[in-house]
Amino acid sequence: MASVTYNKAQRVYPGAKQPAVDNLDLEIEDGEFMVLVGPSGCGKSTSLRMLAGLEEVTSGSIQIGDRDVTHLPPKDRDIAMVFQNYALYPHMSVADNMAFSLKMAGIDRAERMKRVQEAAKLLDLTDYLDRKPKALSGGQRQRVAMGRAIVREPQVFCMDEPLSNLDAKLRVSTRTQIAALQQRLGVTTVYVTHDQIEAMTMGDRVAVLKDGVLQQVDTPLALYDKPANLFVAGFIGSPGMNLMSASAHDGMATIGGYDVPIDRSAATKITGAITVGVRPENWRMVGAKDGGLPVRVTVVEELGADAYIYGTCDVEGTPANVVVRIEARRDHQKGQTVYVTTDPAHVHVFDTETGARLSA
Numbered sequence: 001m002a003s004v005t006y007n008k009a010q011r012v013y014p015g016a017k018q019p020a021v022d023n024l025d026l027e028i029e030d031g032e033f034m035v036l037v038g039p040s041g042c043g044k045s046t047s048l049r050m051l052a053g054l055e056e057v058t059s060g061s062i063q064i065g066d067r068d069v070t071h072l073p074p075k076d077r078d079i080a081m082v083f084q085n086y087a088l089y090p091h092m093s094v095a096d097n098m099a100f101s102l103k104m105a106g107i108d109r110a111e112r113m114k115r116v117q118e119a120a121k122l123l124d125l126t127d128y129l130d131r132k133p134k135a136l137s138g139g140q141r142q143r144v145a146m147g148r149a150i151v152r153e154p155q156v157f158c159m160d161e162p163l164s165n166l167d168a169k170l171r172v173s174t175r176t177q178i179a180a181l182q183q184r185l186g187v188t189t190v191y192v193t194h195d196q197i198e199a200m201t202m203g204d205r206v207a208v209l210k211d212g213v214l215q216q217v218d219t220p221l222a223l224y225d226k227p228a229n230l231f232v233a234g235f236i237g238s239p240g241m242n243l244m245s246a247s248a249h250d251g252m253a254t255i256g257g258y259d260v261p262i263d264r265s266a267a268t269k270i271t272g273a274i275t276v277g278v279r280p281e282n283w284r285m286v287g288a289k290d291g292g293l294p295v296r297v298t299v300v301e302e303l304g305a306d307a308y309i310y311g312t313c314d315v316e317g318t319p320a321n322v323v324v325r326i327e328a329r330r331d332h333q334k335g336q337t338v339y340v341t342t343d344p345a346h347v348h349v350f351d352t353e354t355g356a357r358l359s360a
Contacts, residue, residue: 002030002064002078002156003028003032003063003065004027004034004188005027005028005062006024006026006047006051008025008059008061009021009023009050010022010023010024010057010058011043011055011056011057011058018211019212020043020046021046021047022213023060024043024060024214025214031186031187032205033183034189034203034207035191035193035203035205036191036192036193037193037194037195037196037208037209038194038208038210038215040194041211042209043209043213044194045192046212047209048192050062051064051158051190052079052158053072053073053079054074057070057071064077065155078155078156079156079157080149080150080154080157080158082145082158082159082160082162084160084162084164086141086165088141088148090132091132092132093132094130094132094133094136094144095113095116095120095130097144097148098119098120098147099112099113099115099151101148101151102151102152116147118151120147122150123143123181124143125140125147128144138165138170139166139173139174142162142166145162146162146181150185155187156190157182157187157190158189159178159191161192161194163193164195171198175198175201175202176201179201191203196237196238200223200224200236204219206218206220208235223236224237226357226359227241227348227357228357229350229354230350230355231355233277233348233350237279241277241348242277242279242280242283243277244260244276244317244318245273245275245316246260246274246275246276247273248270248349251264251344255276255293255318256315256318258315259291260341260347261342261343262347262349263344263345263347263359264344270349270351270358274349274351274352274358275349275350277348277349277350278342278346278348280323280325281325283340284340285326285338285339285340287339290339292339292341293313293315293318293339293340293341294314294315294338295309295311295324296337297332297334297335297337298311298334299334300332300334302328305328306325307325307327307328307330309324309326309332309338310322311324311338322340324340347359
């Protein structure tokens with residue numbers, strides 16, 4: 001096992017004006033499950049492929065353990081890659097697919113079969129070793145791809161959106177299996193996804209990228225509770241944070257003609273326009289006379305354990321849709337107007353111009 005270090009790693013494609021990955025500084029600890037997340041085109045897959053040796057590093061360096069692998073070919077990096085499309089050989093059995101890389105490495109048959117059997121037991125594939133990939137479900141094929149990586153006993157797993165071809169229910173169960181398996185094996189893992197729920201539920205730490213630039217890296221809860229900037233605030237969380245344009249005075253944020261209390265430490269830093277953010281679960285209902293923001297209900301999403309109100313607010317500065325989490329089975333109807341407010345501790349304050357976080 002080994003740590004992974006990106007040291008100002010950059011990738012510029014020929015003819016491009018901007019780097020696909022721009023001076024990435026990131027340290028991944030030995031045995032850590034690191035998730036790279038961001039929207040399409042943010043550089044997450046390029047960052048992973050640079051580590052795997054599938055993309056050239058234009059400048060900077062990448063280390064695995066104490067080895068500089070920046071210019072080593074993929075076969076010499078001691079990594080195993082799990083791809084989005086499984087990349088299984090259709091004419092080979094499951095066992096042969098899992099053992100193929102070991103065969104190419106010259107490992108004798110007895111050792112190959114021993115490793116395949118061990119991996120198959122881990123992945124619940126023992127009964128499928130003689131089948132061809134076409135006879136397997138999508139989830140089983142993904143486990144075969146995982147098994148092919150495991151038998152190599154690499155220092156680092158590189159996983160490029162391995163669950164994106166699975167249906168929603170299977171994705172939930174498979175991501176749990178991958179996280180549990182990684183913890184059991186203790187292999188350093190770099191995992192790429194565009195799904196922030198996947199990132200939050202799987203990663204020991206999560207690195208958020210935008211336009212090739214690392215925005216923030218931290219534990220999932222730290223990203224959720226203290227996003228470093230407006231982009232991270234809007235990207236992390238489902239449903240997303242309610243972001244509202246405001247001006248500040250006397251420890252309050254004025255949104256249109258309504259006041260939302262903000263943390264005093266943030267109020268002292270404000271020099272211009274601000275954006276305030278409130279998570280859906282941090283709103284609380286108040287009476288019509290209590291000065292809350294009016295939200296006209298357009299949809300009530302009942303989820304059983306809780307529910308979400310999606311509504312509109314005509315107050316200047318509020319987003320097109322305001323989302324409020326409420327207790328399940330409350331009798332709120334479409335077209336009804338509810339009034340919401342929040343507490344200072346739950347309000348995130350950002351500089352509108354720079355996007356930087358102003359809250360403590």
